[in-house]
Amino acid sequence: YLQNFADNNYGPGQQRRVRFILTGSELVALNNELGFSEENVRALCGVNASTKPQEAASKEKIGCKGIGFKAVFAVSDTPTIHSHPWHFHFDKKLQVSGVKLPGLGFIYPTALPAETQEHDWQTELRLPFSPDLTEKNRELL
Numbered sequence: 324y325l326q327n328f329a330d331n332n333y334g335p336g337q338q339r340r341v342r343f344i345l346t347g348s349e350l351v352a353l354n355n356e357l358g359f360s361e362e363n364v365r366a367l368c369g370v371n372a373s374t375k376p377q378e379a380a381s382k383e384k385i386g387c388k389g390i391g392f393k394a395v396f397a398v399s400d401t402p403t404i405h406s407h408p409w410h411f412h413f414d415k416k417l418q419v420s421g422v423k424l425p426g427l428g429f430i431y432p433t434a435l436p437a438e439t440q441e442h443d444w445q446t447e448l449r450l451p452f453s454p455d456l457t458e459k460n461r462e463l464l
Contacts, residue, residue, distance in 0.1 A: 331356035331446075342444070349451045350398070350464055353444040358407035367392050367404070368430045393429055398464070399450035404432075405440035406447070415453075 333339055333356055344351040395402045396415050403412040412435055417428030440447055452461060 333357060345464060347461075349449055351442070351450070352448040353442050354446040355444060356406075356446055358445050359404070359409050363406075364409055364411075364432070368432060395448075395450055396429060398452060398456055398460070400453045400455075401451055403435065403439070403449040403451075404447070405435075405437070405449075407445055410435045410437045410440060 331339075331354060337355070340355040342353040344353070396413075400415040401412050404410075411432040413430075413432055414428040417431060417433075419427060419431075441449075
């Protein structure tokens with residue numbers, strides 16, 4: 324997640340700020356970027372749909388395939404994103420009646436009320452730890 328902070332959009336002269344909060348049950352990442360665009364949300368929901376420039380001139384960008392975010396599912400079944408004006412989460416175990424698509428929850432966001440945002444930052448990513456996350460892996464965080 325930290326790699327994406329370098330690629331975010333900030334206001335003119337705005338100092339980039341990031342804060343991480345690690346508790347026994349979750350990891351929270353906060354950032355003062357301008358907030359997600361619709362394109363950014365679509366990129367998170369897809370694969371190979373990155374909003375980062377693909378030209379050789381943009382070598383300063385980190386990543387480009389649009390799959391890096393999916394790594395959060397290694398630690399969380401329900402990553403939550405609040406980034407003005409978007410408020411949503413993914414559910415790794417999502418099942419839709421009549422649809423047999425394993426992994427649908429990796430790409431299908433569910434809207435959340437804005438009031439569920441807990442911190443006064445422009446962007447908030449919450450990663451509640453998966454019950455399957457081993458204690459050893461929690462310690463590595």
